Amino acid sequence: MITITSQAATKLSELLRQQEDPSARLRLFITRGGCHGYTYAMAFDPERREGDQVVAQHGVEVVIDPLSSRLLAGAQIDYVRSVSGEGFTVRNPNAVETCGCGHSFQTRDHSGEPDPCEEGKARAAGEETNDHA
Numbered sequence: 001m002i003t004i005t006s007q008a009a010t011k012l013s014e015l016l017r018q019q020e021d022p023s024a025r026l027r028l029f030i031t032r033g034g035c036h037g038y039t040y041a042m043a044f045d046p047e048r049r050e051g052d053q054v055v056a057q058h059g060v061e062v063v064i065d066p067l068s069s070r071l072l073a074g075a076q077i078d079y080v081r082s083v084s085g086e087g088f089t090v091r092n093p094n095a096v097e098t099c100g101c102g103h104s105f106q107t108r109d110h111s112g113e114p115d116p117c118e119e120g121k122a123r124a125a126g127e128e129t130n131d132h133a
Contacts, residue, residue, distance in 0.1 A: 002055050002064060002072055008079040008088060009058030016060065021046045025061045028077065028090070030068040038071065040090050
């Protein structure tokens with residue numbers, strides 16, 4: 001089961017009030033890609049699809065598709081403020097590797113489809129240039 005902290009629920013409630021469609025809910029999902037194979041994504045979505053898991057806590061609902069639900073089992077959605085910024089974060093106990101930004105991860109059983117981040121691509125391009133010098 002996925003949990004939502006009270007800080008995340010407060011911010012989410014605030015953002016939901018700003019949505020034009022009152023039936024919109026936060027959809028948390030996983031996409032393939034990112035430097036470690038999977039990337040976290042969030043969007044407001046008024047639709048519920050067959051098989052969606054609905055997590056209702058602290059007066060808000062988060063919708064998660066079946067595949068993402070498996071990769072996020074036991075995860076916690078939080079909202080964090082720090083000197084470097086603020087935003088939603090996902091603490092995923094299934095992630096055995098994460099990238100520096102925290103948006104991309106890999107699980108023990110699933111590697112996803114890694115796609116080097118821009119910094120990694122730039123570094124690789126520099127190495128290719130240096131190899132030919």
